[in-house]
Amino acid sequence: METPIPELGRFAEPALLILVSLSDGPKHGYAIMTDVEAGTGRPMGPGTLYAALARLEERGLIEALTPVDRRRPYRLTGVGATVLAEQLRDLSEFASAGLRRLGQASR
């Protein structure tokens, strides 16, 4: 399996969650935090959120839009959407392989 979102180290998982959150349209920071929390049941702190956002922006996977009421929305770039799709496919293959092994082991 590929390393999720390459070169992001310990921010790889938050970055993946952010990309998934942005996959249905642009969101500003607070909306991403609440969306991730609703989706995973775990809170994402503001320090972690902005560390991951900065890295994703540097790598061209997301881009900042014009601020609305001082809140700046972010959206996926074409590269970001491609990278996300590939990471999700890899994770899906990894999960399928794991489930197959589990099924074989329990027989």
Place this chain on the structure above:
Amino acid sequence: MSHLLLALYPASWRTRYGEEFELILADRPLGPFDVADVLLGALDAHLHLRGLGAASQHAKGFAMSLRIGGWAAIAGGPLWFLGLAGASADANDGPGPWSGVMVAGTAALLVALTGLSAFQARRYPRLTWAAFALPAIGIVVSAIGAVAMAVVGDRPFLGDLSPWYVWMSGTITMFVGSGLFAVATWRTPTLSRRAAGLLAVSSVAVFAAVPAMTGLFAAPDAVITALFVVAMAAFVGGWIALGTSALRIDRSISSTLQGAN
């Protein structure tokens, strides 16, 4: 409290993210988890900004290879085809301007192949550079043949080999190798997959036409001609589409880098 936490971040980070970050801190009551998370975030921002200069240079290098490779791909395919069509139509057998156009197109394709492979290799280095080797060899051999045709005409060079034979061998290798490059592009999938599909079509068409052309099996002339027309159109269209998608990605990376500076 939020002012104090924000002040822990580096000034350049605050300039870029400070306003929206402060709004987030104001949006929710800060618990011990949030405070610890922000403290770690501030420490990370200080450490990360030190490495940002190097990362920025890295990204600029990728953007540059995309830009050069993209423009070379857009120019190379049509130039190569124009040179080939012009040289074929030229009644004069001697060295002519069309040979120069074809060599220029071939050189541009090599630049395109190198630039785009350098970009794609960041994800799948072994696959990318393996897929680079065959078309690159084909392009170089084809260029040598084209230059030799312009310089020595039909006379043999490199032992008994005629310049035309060298050029044709290189060109067929270039087309077939473009199919491998298309596979790497499809697998990577950052550049256009539609463009990769066109290159694959051109490769398959040449692969099918050559045995018929050399008499390995019988096929009507119309079929061979149709295969070559498909190969040429897909080859030129594929490189233009690859170049266009590379420039689109370059614009996205460059605007992000400008926003970060």
